Amino acid sequence: MTKNSYDAIIIGAGFSGLYQLYKLRDQLNLNCRVLEKGSGIGGTWYWNRYPGARCDTESHAYTYFFSEEIFQEWEWSERYPGHAEIRKYLNYVSNKYSLNKDIQLDTEVISATYNEKNNLWILKTKNDETFTTKFLITAVGCISTTNVPDIKGLNKFEGEYYHTGNWPKNDVDFSGKKVGQIGTGSTGIQAAPVIAEKAKHLTVFQRTPNFSVPARNNTLTKEFKKYVKNNYNELKSLVKETPNGHAFRISEKLTFDVGEKEREQKYEEFWEKGGLQFRGVFKDIITNKQANDSASNFLKKKISQVVKNKEFAKILTNFDHPYGCKRPPIDTNYFETYNRDNVHLVDIKKDPIIEIDKTGIKTEKNYFKLDTIVFATGYDAMTGTLINLNITGENSLKLKDYWNEGPKTYLGLQIAGFPNMFTITGPGSPSVLTNMPTAIEQHVEWITNCISFMIKNDFKKITTSEKESVEWGKQVKEAADKTLLPTVKHSWYLGANIPNKPRVFMPYAGGLPTYTKICENIKNNNYKGFLFY
Ligand code: NAP
Numbered sequence: 001m002t003k004n005s006y007d008a009i010i011i012g013a014g015f016s017g018l019y020q021l022y023k024l025r026d027q028l029n030l031n032c033r034v035l036e037k038g039s040g041i042g043g044t045w046y047w048n049r050y051p052g053a054r055c056d057t058e059s060h061a062y063t064y065f066f067s068e069e070i071f072q073e074w075e076w077s078e079r080y081p082g083h084a085e086i087r088k089y090l091n092y093v094s095n096k097y098s099l100n101k102d103i104q105l106d107t108e109v110i111s112a113t114y115n116e117k118n119n120l121w122i123l124k125t126k127n128d129e130t131f132t133t134k135f136l137i138t139a140v141g142c143i144s145t146t147n148v149p150d151i152k153g154l155n156k157f158e159g160e161y162y163h164t165g166n167w168p169k170n171d172v173d174f175s176g177k178k179v180g181q182i183g184t185g186s187t188g189i190q191a192a193p194v195i196a197e198k199a200k201h202l203t204v205f206q207r208t209p210n211f212s213v214p215a216r217n218n219t220l221t222k223e224f225k226k227y228v229k230n231n232y233n234e235l236k237s238l239v240k241e242t243p244n245g246h247a248f249r250i251s252e253k254l255t256f257d258v259g260e261k262e263r264e265q266k267y268e269e270f271w272e273k274g275g276l277q278f279r280g281v282f283k284d285i286i287t288n289k290q291a292n293d294s295a296s297n298f299l300k301k302k303i304s305q306v307v308k309n310k311e312f313a314k315i316l317t318n319f320d321h322p323y324g325c326k327r328p329p330i331d332t333n334y335f336e337t338y339n340r341d342n343v344h345l346v347d348i349k350k351d352p353i354i355e356i357d358k359t360g361i362k363t364e365k366n367y368f369k370l371d372t373i374v375f376a377t378g379y380d381a382m383t384g385t386l387i388n389l390n391i392t393g394e395n396s397l398k399l400k401d402y403w404n405e406g407p408k409t410y411l412g413l414q415i416a417g418f419p420n421m422f423t424i425t426g427p428g429s430p431s432v433l434t435n436m437p438t439a440i441e442q443h444v445e446w447i448t449n450c451i452s453f454m455i456k457n458d459f460k461k462i463t464t465s466e467k468e469s470v471e472w473g474k475q476v477k478e479a480a481d482k483t484l485l486p487t488v489k490h491s492w493y494l495g496a497n498i499p500n501k502p503r504v505f506m507p508y509a510g511g512l513p514t515y516t517k518i519c520e521n522i523k524n525n526n527y528k529g530f531l532f533y
Contacts, residue, residue, distance in 0.1 A: 014043015
């Protein structure tokens with residue numbers, strides 16, 4: 001095999017890329033290379049270092065389960081791991097299995113082209129290197145292409161500006177600064193309280209209010225750490241059994257199975273527990289509008305009680321979507337932040353941003369002088385990064401063109417016309433509707449089994465058909481339509497946050513166990529829907 005020629009190339013060195021490398025290299029003995037754009041490993045957590053960046057999944061679930069040894073050796077310090085601790089964890093895993101030697105950092109893939117004659121993928125990088133590989137596996141994450149809105153005059157701004165998803169590696173010093181933050185999704189909700197503590201003044205520009213439940217983060221006690229270590233098998237089973245891959249169950253009770261008093265008590269109990277678990281308070285919250293209204297009203301009441309400024313409280317609770325139907329944020333003192341003297345909130349639906357000039361942001365009715373602007377404006381999620389890789393398949397088919405009307409995949413794992421290419425947590429898989437490491441492990445293991453099957457049977461090529469992809473697309477739509485998720489107007493699940501992006505509900509909403517079963521059945525049925533040559 002010549003230099004830069006591999007059995008498998010994996011793009012990305014986050015949770016998915018590291019595990020995929022381990023499986024293909026150490027289990028199947030393939031000659032592998034990971035190409036990573038960043039100067040370090042960590043994927044999402046390499047780039048997201050903004051103030052307050054931490055995971056919304058509890059640490060005892062935001063972890064690899066494939067190795068009990070890792071699980072027992074590693075100890076998380078907080079209920080929700082911070083970005084630096086997650087990077088430390090992934091570096092520990094990487095060192096443990098000597099993954100680093102097969103990871104090439106500072107290497108951005110700028111194109112991937114399938115060569116039909118040789119049945120190989122040819123990859124070009126920004127530093128002018130060429131790689132060839134039999135199997136191409138994208139491990140690029142679902143939310144990695146940042147969205148900086150095209151606001152008139154941004155290039156004239158003389159202060160500093162940052163997108164949260166591309167945060168500088170050194171701390172940004174906000175002290176004495178007037179900061180403007182645009183965006184109040186999961187990221188903005190984490191960032192604002194921390195920025196407000198450091199900055200002279202913070203102005204938050206909110207387009208759409210977002211529900212958020214207190215995270216109730218804490219340092220883990222010795223007892224809890226012991227409980228986690230003693231329950232590896234139980235926790236491993238639990239994350240695989242629950243629809244969203246978290247280590248908590250969703251109640252079997254329906255909202256109106258219980259009387260008003262009990263319902264309120266339940267809401268209070270889950271509000272106190274904190275975090276994403278609030279979604280599990282009743283079974284029908286994201287499927288029944290009346291049930292959702294009940295939970296949404298509870299949250300609205302809670303938020304209004306926290307925020308003292310009545311005008312701000314109104315702006316923060318003027319919801320346009322059902323709770324949990326956009327990715328629900330969780331927070332540490334987000335709503336409390338609006339009680340600080342140095343924080344101001346602007347409703348840009350009523351007073352839209354017109355332009356940015358040398359010294360600040362101009363809205364229709366006001367002007368805000370700023371030293372720093374923080375864009376917490378989200379991502380071209382699920383498809384953006386894959387499309388930006390400039391992937392070309394059989395018959396010169398470009399992924400960008402094939403997905404012109406929205407992503408089409410078979411199981412979110414393969415794309416018709418792009419042989420020997422696998423997409424870890426691709427569109428059409430549960431991915432972002434679940435705890436990512438759980439979804440990643442399922443995909444990586446399925447892909448590894450599939451490649452192993454090919455090797456055993458001496459198959460050189462796997463592909464899928466347009467027909468299967470269209471059929472799977474229907475199942476993805478049907479699963480979403482059983483919920484209230486597609487009713488949201490502005491949701492990145494639907495691509496609605498990116499101008500001109502086709503409106504398609506991208507993740508599979510039927511739950512991880514159902515999806516896993518479908519994938520297993522397909523595997524056990526000689527990979528039905530896949531074609532081997
Ligand atoms: P997001 O949920 O897409 O939120 C982006 C925010 O920016 C929204 O408030 C949006 O307003 C606003 N915005 C976008 N374009 C705008 C424009 N042109 N003008 C004004 N406002 C604009 O992005 P995110 O908060 O970065 O979160 C993305 C996802 O990352 C999350 O949903 C979650 O899955 C993941 N995440 C995970 C964690 C974690 O686990 N630790 C933390 C953070 C994020 P509209 O709502 O009106 O569009």
